[in-house]
Amino acid sequence: xxxxxxxxxxxxxxxxxxxxxxxxxxxxxxxxxxxxxxxxxxxxxxxxxxxxxxxxxxxxxxxxxxxxxxxxxxxxxxxxxxxxxxxxxxxxxxxxxxxxxxxxxxxxxxxxxxxxxxxxxxxxxxxxxxxxxxxxxxxxxxxxxxxxxxxxxxxxxxxxxxxxxxxxxxxxxxxxxxxxxxxxxxxxxxxxxxxxxxxxxxxxxxxxxxxxxxxxxxxxxxxxxxxxxxxxxxxxxxxxxxxxxxxxxxxxxxxxxxxxxxxxxxxxxxxxxxxxxxxxxxxxxxxxxxxxxxxxxxxxxxxxxxxxxxxxxxxxxxxxxxxxxxxxxxxxxxxxxxxxxxxxxxxxxxxxxxxxxxxxxxxxxxxxxxxxxxxxxxx
Numbered sequence: 001x002x003x004x005x006x007x008x009x010x011x012x013x014x015x016x017x018x019x020x021x022x023x024x025x026x027x028x029x030x031x032x033x034x035x036x037x038x039x040x041x042x043x044x045x046x047x048x049x050x051x052x053x054x055x056x057x058x059x060x061x062x063x064x065x066x067x068x069x070x071x072x073x074x075x076x077x078x079x080x081x082x083x084x085x086x087x088x089x090x091x092x093x094x095x096x097x098x099x100x101x102x103x104x105x106x107x108x109x110x111x112x113x114x115x116x117x118x119x120x121x122x123x124x125x126x127x128x129x130x131x132x133x134x135x136x137x138x139x140x141x142x143x144x145x146x147x148x149x150x151x152x153x154x155x156x157x158x159x160x161x162x163x164x165x166x167x168x169x170x171x172x173x174x175x176x177x178x179x180x181x182x183x184x185x186x187x188x189x190x191x192x193x194x195x196x197x198x199x200x201x202x203x204x205x206x207x208x209x210x211x212x213x214x215x216x217x218x219x220x221x222x223x224x225x226x227x228x229x230x231x232x233x234x235x236x237x238x239x240x241x242x243x244x245x246x247x248x249x250x251x252x253x254x255x256x257x258x259x260x261x262x263x264x265x266x267x268x269x270x271x272x273x274x275x276x277x278x279x280x281x282x283x284x285x286x287x288x289x290x291x292x293x294x295x296x297x298x299x300x301x302x303x304x305x306x307x308x309x310x311x312x313x314x315x316x317x318x319x320x321x322x323x324x325x326x327x328x329x330x331x332x333x334x335x336x337x338x339x340x341x342x343x344x345x346x347x348x349x350x351x352x353x354x355x356x357x358x359x360x361x362x363x364x365x366x367x368x369x370x371x372x373x374x375x376x377x378x379x
Contacts (some may be wrong), residue, residue: 006030009232011224012242014042015366016356018212019373020240022076025216027377032236033213034222034229040213042242043327044205044366050267050309052295053204057325058261058315059278059292060205063198064367070197073370076211079199082297085190086278089286090157097280098192099154100185107153113186120184123151138176145176150184162282165289166317167259175332200297233351242356244326245342253341256361257334258326264288265313271305273312288314329361 007029010017018040021031039045043057061084064070073079086097096102104116127147131139139145142163146155159179160171167174183194201208224230224243232239241248246256277296281288292313295304320326329335339361346354355372357364
Protein backbone atom coordinates (compact mmCIF):
# COMPACT_ATOMS: atom_id res chain seq x y z
CA UNK A 1 0.00 0.00 0.00
CA UNK A 2 1.31 3.48 -0.90
CA UNK A 3 1.59 5.65 2.20
CA UNK A 4 -0.66 8.74 2.01
CA UNK A 5 1.32 11.87 1.26
CA UNK A 6 -0.26 14.04 3.99
CA UNK A 7 -1.39 13.43 7.56
CA UNK A 8 -4.11 16.05 7.13
CA UNK A 9 -5.92 17.55 4.17
CA UNK A 10 -7.44 20.78 5.54
CA UNK A 11 -10.34 22.25 3.56
CA UNK A 12 -10.57 25.99 4.24
CA UNK A 13 -7.94 28.45 5.46
CA UNK A 14 -10.06 30.48 7.88
CA UNK A 15 -9.23 30.61 11.57
CA UNK A 16 -10.19 27.01 12.33
CA UNK A 17 -8.25 25.54 9.39
CA UNK A 18 -5.21 27.80 9.80
CA UNK A 19 -4.96 27.27 13.58
CA UNK A 20 -5.37 23.51 13.17
CA UNK A 21 -2.62 23.51 10.52
CA UNK A 22 -0.33 25.51 12.86
CA UNK A 23 -0.56 23.02 15.73
CA UNK A 24 -0.46 19.93 13.49
CA UNK A 25 2.63 21.30 11.69
CA UNK A 26 4.26 21.97 15.09
CA UNK A 27 3.76 18.29 15.93
CA UNK A 28 5.60 17.36 12.74
CA UNK A 29 2.44 16.38 10.84
CA UNK A 30 2.31 16.94 7.08
CA UNK A 31 -0.58 19.18 6.13
CA UNK A 32 -2.03 20.49 2.89
CA UNK A 33 -4.46 23.42 3.22
CA UNK A 34 -6.75 24.09 0.24
CA UNK A 35 -9.11 27.02 -0.24
CA UNK A 36 -11.58 27.73 -3.03
CA UNK A 37 -10.98 31.48 -2.82
CA UNK A 38 -8.03 33.14 -4.57
CA UNK A 39 -6.51 34.03 -1.18
CA UNK A 40 -5.97 32.51 2.27
CA UNK A 41 -7.62 33.59 5.52
CA UNK A 42 -11.32 32.87 5.12
CA UNK A 43 -13.47 35.76 6.30
CA UNK A 44 -10.66 37.51 8.21
CA UNK A 45 -8.80 38.24 4.95
CA UNK A 46 -7.91 41.91 4.47
CA UNK A 47 -7.47 43.66 1.15
CA UNK A 48 -4.96 46.54 1.01
CA UNK A 49 -6.57 49.67 -0.51
CA UNK A 50 -4.85 53.09 -0.33
CA UNK A 51 -2.47 51.71 2.30
CA UNK A 52 -5.40 50.64 4.52
CA UNK A 53 -6.25 47.07 5.54
CA UNK A 54 -9.87 46.64 4.44
CA UNK A 55 -11.87 43.89 6.19
CA UNK A 56 -13.24 42.43 2.95
CA UNK A 57 -15.79 40.15 4.61
CA UNK A 58 -16.94 42.46 7.39
CA UNK A 59 -15.47 43.97 10.55
CA UNK A 60 -13.48 41.53 12.67
CA UNK A 61 -12.56 42.62 16.19
CA UNK A 62 -10.66 40.10 18.28
CA UNK A 63 -11.73 39.95 21.94
CA UNK A 64 -11.27 37.40 24.71
CA UNK A 65 -10.86 36.98 28.45
CA UNK A 66 -8.81 33.82 27.92
CA UNK A 67 -5.18 34.78 28.58
CA UNK A 68 -3.89 31.61 26.93
CA UNK A 69 -5.68 32.49 23.66
CA UNK A 70 -4.56 36.14 23.85
CA UNK A 71 -0.92 35.18 24.51
CA UNK A 72 -1.05 32.65 21.68
CA UNK A 73 -2.30 35.07 18.99
CA UNK A 74 0.16 37.72 20.19
CA UNK A 75 2.98 35.19 19.87
CA UNK A 76 2.11 34.99 16.15
CA UNK A 77 1.66 38.75 15.63
CA UNK A 78 1.39 41.58 18.21
CA UNK A 79 -2.10 43.09 18.53
CA UNK A 80 -2.86 46.80 18.86
CA UNK A 81 -5.00 48.65 21.44
CA UNK A 82 -8.16 49.02 19.31
CA UNK A 83 -11.27 49.21 21.51
CA UNK A 84 -14.66 48.62 19.94
CA UNK A 85 -16.86 51.64 20.71
CA UNK A 86 -19.60 51.83 18.07
CA UNK A 87 -21.89 54.80 17.57
CA UNK A 88 -25.54 54.62 16.50
CA UNK A 89 -27.04 57.13 14.06
CA UNK A 90 -30.84 57.46 14.30
CA UNK A 91 -32.21 60.08 11.90
CA UNK A 92 -28.96 62.04 12.13
CA UNK A 93 -28.73 62.02 15.94
CA UNK A 94 -25.78 60.13 17.43
CA UNK A 95 -25.86 57.79 20.44
CA UNK A 96 -23.04 55.85 22.09
CA UNK A 97 -23.15 52.06 22.25
CA UNK A 98 -23.43 49.79 24.15
CA UNK A 99 -26.30 51.24 26.22
CA UNK A 100 -24.49 53.15 28.96
CA UNK A 101 -24.63 56.45 30.85
CA UNK A 102 -23.50 58.34 27.73
CA UNK A 103 -26.47 56.86 25.81
CA UNK A 104 -28.94 57.72 28.58
CA UNK A 105 -27.57 61.28 28.91
CA UNK A 106 -28.00 61.68 25.12
CA UNK A 107 -31.55 60.24 25.20
CA UNK A 108 -33.00 61.82 28.35
CA UNK A 109 -30.52 64.39 29.66
CA UNK A 110 -30.06 62.32 32.84
CA UNK A 111 -26.86 62.87 34.81
CA UNK A 112 -26.72 60.11 37.45
CA UNK A 113 -27.12 56.31 37.46
CA UNK A 114 -30.18 56.66 39.76
CA UNK A 115 -31.92 58.98 37.27
CA UNK A 116 -31.15 56.63 34.38
CA UNK A 117 -32.35 53.53 36.28
CA UNK A 118 -35.58 55.30 37.30
CA UNK A 119 -36.30 56.19 33.65
CA UNK A 120 -35.61 52.60 32.49
CA UNK A 121 -37.75 51.10 35.28
CA UNK A 122 -40.63 53.46 34.48
CA UNK A 123 -40.59 52.47 30.77
CA UNK A 124 -40.21 48.74 31.55
CA UNK A 125 -43.23 48.94 33.89
CA UNK A 126 -45.28 50.58 31.10
CA UNK A 127 -44.44 47.66 28.76
CA UNK A 128 -45.33 45.03 31.38
CA UNK A 129 -48.62 46.84 32.16
CA UNK A 130 -49.53 46.91 28.46
CA UNK A 131 -48.89 43.16 28.15
CA UNK A 132 -50.99 42.48 31.26
CA UNK A 133 -53.83 44.53 29.78
CA UNK A 134 -53.61 42.22 26.72
CA UNK A 135 -53.80 39.19 29.07
CA UNK A 136 -50.19 38.20 28.38
CA UNK A 137 -47.60 37.23 31.02
CA UNK A 138 -44.60 36.24 28.84
CA UNK A 139 -43.23 38.22 25.86
CA UNK A 140 -44.63 36.70 22.65
CA UNK A 141 -42.08 38.23 20.28
CA UNK A 142 -38.84 40.20 20.11
CA UNK A 143 -40.63 43.55 20.41
CA UNK A 144 -42.34 42.68 23.69
CA UNK A 145 -39.13 41.10 24.99
CA UNK A 146 -37.04 44.22 24.25
CA UNK A 147 -39.67 46.59 25.67
CA UNK A 148 -39.78 44.68 28.97
CA UNK A 149 -35.97 44.63 29.16
CA UNK A 150 -35.12 48.24 28.24
CA UNK A 151 -38.28 50.32 27.59
CA UNK A 152 -39.63 52.14 24.55
CA UNK A 153 -37.08 54.94 23.95
CA UNK A 154 -33.99 52.72 23.61
CA UNK A 155 -36.04 50.09 21.76
CA UNK A 156 -37.58 52.46 19.21
CA UNK A 157 -34.42 54.47 18.48
CA UNK A 158 -31.64 51.90 18.75
CA UNK A 159 -33.07 48.38 18.41
CA UNK A 160 -36.33 48.13 16.45
CA UNK A 161 -35.53 49.27 12.90
CA UNK A 162 -31.90 48.10 13.03
CA UNK A 163 -33.05 44.59 13.97
CA UNK A 164 -35.75 44.63 11.26
CA UNK A 165 -33.12 45.55 8.66
CA UNK A 166 -30.82 42.77 9.91
CA UNK A 167 -33.48 40.07 9.81
CA UNK A 168 -35.72 41.35 7.02
CA UNK A 169 -38.74 40.79 9.27
CA UNK A 170 -40.79 42.88 11.70
CA UNK A 171 -39.77 42.63 15.36
CA UNK A 172 -43.32 41.46 16.17
CA UNK A 173 -42.67 38.45 13.87
CA UNK A 174 -39.29 37.56 15.39
CA UNK A 175 -39.05 35.16 18.35
CA UNK A 176 -38.44 36.64 21.81
CA UNK A 177 -35.39 34.39 22.44
CA UNK A 178 -33.26 36.30 19.92
CA UNK A 179 -32.76 38.91 22.66
CA UNK A 180 -32.22 36.99 25.90
CA UNK A 181 -30.78 40.00 27.72
CA UNK A 182 -29.77 43.55 26.91
CA UNK A 183 -26.64 44.71 28.73
CA UNK A 184 -27.28 48.03 30.45
CA UNK A 185 -24.30 49.81 31.96
CA UNK A 186 -24.86 52.55 34.50
CA UNK A 187 -21.33 53.88 33.92
CA UNK A 188 -19.87 56.21 31.28
CA UNK A 189 -18.10 53.43 29.33
CA UNK A 190 -18.37 53.00 25.55
CA UNK A 191 -16.22 49.85 25.41
CA UNK A 192 -18.55 47.38 23.69
CA UNK A 193 -16.95 44.20 25.03
CA UNK A 194 -16.58 43.08 28.64
CA UNK A 195 -13.50 41.02 27.81
CA UNK A 196 -10.09 41.53 29.40
CA UNK A 197 -8.32 41.72 26.02
CA UNK A 198 -9.22 43.10 22.60
CA UNK A 199 -7.44 44.45 19.56
CA UNK A 200 -6.51 44.02 15.90
CA UNK A 201 -3.28 42.36 14.64
CA UNK A 202 -0.70 45.06 13.89
CA UNK A 203 -0.42 45.01 10.10
CA UNK A 204 -3.84 43.35 9.71
CA UNK A 205 -5.31 39.85 9.94
CA UNK A 206 -3.32 38.58 6.95
CA UNK A 207 -0.26 38.73 9.23
CA UNK A 208 -2.00 36.39 11.68
CA UNK A 209 -2.96 33.93 8.92
CA UNK A 210 0.54 34.06 7.36
CA UNK A 211 2.05 33.35 10.78
CA UNK A 212 -0.30 30.42 11.45
CA UNK A 213 0.39 28.90 8.01
CA UNK A 214 4.17 29.51 7.95
CA UNK A 215 5.86 26.34 6.66
CA UNK A 216 2.54 24.71 5.73
CA UNK A 217 1.77 23.75 2.13
CA UNK A 218 -1.23 25.69 0.79
CA UNK A 219 -3.18 25.84 -2.47
CA UNK A 220 -5.76 28.51 -3.40
CA UNK A 221 -8.45 28.45 -6.13
CA UNK A 222 -9.11 24.80 -5.29
CA UNK A 223 -12.74 23.82 -4.73
CA UNK A 224 -12.75 20.62 -2.66
CA UNK A 225 -15.94 19.34 -4.32
CA UNK A 226 -14.73 19.94 -7.86
CA UNK A 227 -11.13 18.83 -7.62
CA UNK A 228 -9.11 15.63 -7.30
CA UNK A 229 -9.02 16.24 -3.51
CA UNK A 230 -12.69 15.27 -3.17
CA UNK A 231 -11.29 11.72 -3.24
CA UNK A 232 -9.28 12.81 -0.20
CA UNK A 233 -8.24 9.36 1.10
CA UNK A 234 -5.79 9.16 -1.83
CA UNK A 235 -3.98 12.20 -0.48
CA UNK A 236 -4.27 12.16 3.31
CA UNK A 237 -4.92 10.01 6.35
CA UNK A 238 -7.41 12.47 7.82
CA UNK A 239 -9.62 15.27 6.55
CA UNK A 240 -10.27 18.56 8.36
CA UNK A 241 -13.39 20.10 6.85
CA UNK A 242 -14.46 23.70 7.54
CA UNK A 243 -17.00 24.23 4.74
CA UNK A 244 -20.80 24.00 4.82
CA UNK A 245 -21.98 20.85 6.57
CA UNK A 246 -25.03 20.34 4.31
CA UNK A 247 -22.88 20.62 1.18
CA UNK A 248 -20.50 17.93 2.49
CA UNK A 249 -23.41 15.49 2.70
CA UNK A 250 -24.72 16.58 -0.71
CA UNK A 251 -27.79 18.26 0.86
CA UNK A 252 -29.31 14.80 1.47
CA UNK A 253 -31.72 16.20 4.12
CA UNK A 254 -32.17 19.56 2.38
CA UNK A 255 -30.40 22.90 2.45
CA UNK A 256 -29.70 24.84 5.63
CA UNK A 257 -30.55 28.54 5.63
CA UNK A 258 -27.99 31.25 6.35
CA UNK A 259 -28.04 34.97 6.88
CA UNK A 260 -25.59 36.86 4.75
CA UNK A 261 -24.29 40.38 4.33
CA UNK A 262 -23.02 42.35 1.35
CA UNK A 263 -20.79 45.40 1.16
CA UNK A 264 -20.42 48.48 -0.97
CA UNK A 265 -16.87 49.74 -0.48
CA UNK A 266 -15.49 53.05 -1.72
CA UNK A 267 -12.50 55.35 -1.28
CA UNK A 268 -13.23 58.79 0.20
CA UNK A 269 -10.88 61.61 -0.73
CA UNK A 270 -10.52 62.80 2.88
CA UNK A 271 -8.48 61.51 5.82
CA UNK A 272 -11.37 61.01 8.24
CA UNK A 273 -14.92 60.21 7.09
CA UNK A 274 -16.95 59.40 10.24
CA UNK A 275 -14.44 59.56 13.11
CA UNK A 276 -15.10 55.96 14.19
CA UNK A 277 -14.57 52.45 12.85
CA UNK A 278 -18.22 51.42 13.23
CA UNK A 279 -21.39 53.52 12.94
CA UNK A 280 -24.72 51.66 13.08
CA UNK A 281 -27.66 53.17 11.17
CA UNK A 282 -30.69 52.28 13.28
CA UNK A 283 -33.52 53.67 11.14
CA UNK A 284 -35.28 52.31 8.03
CA UNK A 285 -34.65 55.47 6.00
CA UNK A 286 -31.03 54.34 5.47
CA UNK A 287 -30.87 50.98 3.63
CA UNK A 288 -27.57 49.75 5.13
CA UNK A 289 -27.15 48.53 8.70
CA UNK A 290 -23.78 50.09 9.35
CA UNK A 291 -20.80 51.89 7.87
CA UNK A 292 -17.26 50.65 8.56
CA UNK A 293 -14.33 53.06 8.23
CA UNK A 294 -11.44 50.62 8.12
CA UNK A 295 -8.48 52.89 8.94
CA UNK A 296 -9.75 53.42 12.51
CA UNK A 297 -9.05 49.75 13.32
CA UNK A 298 -5.31 50.33 12.96
CA UNK A 299 -4.59 54.06 12.78
CA UNK A 300 -4.81 56.31 15.82
CA UNK A 301 -4.19 60.01 16.49
CA UNK A 302 -2.00 61.68 13.87
CA UNK A 303 -1.74 58.44 11.83
CA UNK A 304 -5.36 58.99 10.71
CA UNK A 305 -4.32 62.27 9.05
CA UNK A 306 -0.97 61.01 7.71
CA UNK A 307 -3.00 59.10 5.09
CA UNK A 308 -5.05 61.66 3.08
CA UNK A 309 -7.61 59.04 1.96
CA UNK A 310 -9.93 56.67 3.76
CA UNK A 311 -11.95 53.56 2.81
CA UNK A 312 -15.54 53.03 3.92
CA UNK A 313 -17.89 50.05 3.50
CA UNK A 314 -21.66 50.15 3.73
CA UNK A 315 -22.95 46.85 5.10
CA UNK A 316 -26.31 45.46 3.94
CA UNK A 317 -28.21 42.50 5.37
CA UNK A 318 -29.20 40.26 2.48
CA UNK A 319 -31.50 37.25 2.15
CA UNK A 320 -29.27 34.24 1.48
CA UNK A 321 -29.50 32.42 -1.84
CA UNK A 322 -27.37 29.43 -2.94
CA UNK A 323 -24.07 30.69 -4.33
CA UNK A 324 -23.84 33.63 -1.92
CA UNK A 325 -21.34 33.75 0.97
CA UNK A 326 -22.96 32.12 4.02
CA UNK A 327 -22.31 34.18 7.17
CA UNK A 328 -24.63 33.42 10.07
CA UNK A 329 -26.65 30.30 10.92
CA UNK A 330 -30.41 30.88 11.21
CA UNK A 331 -31.12 29.41 14.62
CA UNK A 332 -34.79 28.60 14.31
CA UNK A 333 -36.47 25.26 15.00
CA UNK A 334 -36.51 24.12 11.35
CA UNK A 335 -32.83 24.81 10.71
CA UNK A 336 -31.65 23.51 14.09
CA UNK A 337 -33.41 20.17 13.63
CA UNK A 338 -32.03 19.90 10.08
CA UNK A 339 -28.53 20.74 11.36
CA UNK A 340 -28.90 18.03 14.05
CA UNK A 341 -29.48 15.43 11.30
CA UNK A 342 -26.26 16.48 9.58
CA UNK A 343 -24.36 16.58 12.88
CA UNK A 344 -25.48 13.02 13.58
CA UNK A 345 -23.93 12.02 10.23
CA UNK A 346 -20.56 13.48 11.25
CA UNK A 347 -20.38 11.07 14.21
CA UNK A 348 -19.86 8.17 11.77
CA UNK A 349 -16.96 9.92 9.99
CA UNK A 350 -14.07 8.76 12.17
CA UNK A 351 -11.29 10.14 9.96
CA UNK A 352 -12.93 13.53 9.40
CA UNK A 353 -12.87 16.52 11.73
CA UNK A 354 -15.68 19.04 11.17
CA UNK A 355 -14.83 22.44 12.61
CA UNK A 356 -15.91 26.07 12.53
CA UNK A 357 -19.02 28.12 11.85
CA UNK A 358 -20.00 26.51 8.52
CA UNK A 359 -19.14 22.90 9.37
CA UNK A 360 -20.85 23.01 12.77
CA UNK A 361 -23.72 25.33 11.77
CA UNK A 362 -22.94 27.41 14.83
CA UNK A 363 -22.11 31.07 15.37
CA UNK A 364 -18.58 31.59 16.71
CA UNK A 365 -16.52 34.63 17.54
CA UNK A 366 -12.84 34.34 16.59
CA UNK A 367 -11.31 33.66 20.01
CA UNK A 368 -13.54 30.64 20.84
CA UNK A 369 -12.52 29.02 17.52
CA UNK A 370 -8.84 29.34 18.42
CA UNK A 371 -9.58 28.14 21.97
CA UNK A 372 -11.37 25.09 20.58
CA UNK A 373 -8.39 24.11 18.40
CA UNK A 374 -5.93 24.66 21.28
CA UNK A 375 -8.06 22.30 23.44
CA UNK A 376 -8.08 19.65 20.68
CA UNK A 377 -4.29 19.60 20.68
CA UNK A 378 -3.99 19.78 24.47
CA UNK A 379 -5.83 16.46 24.81
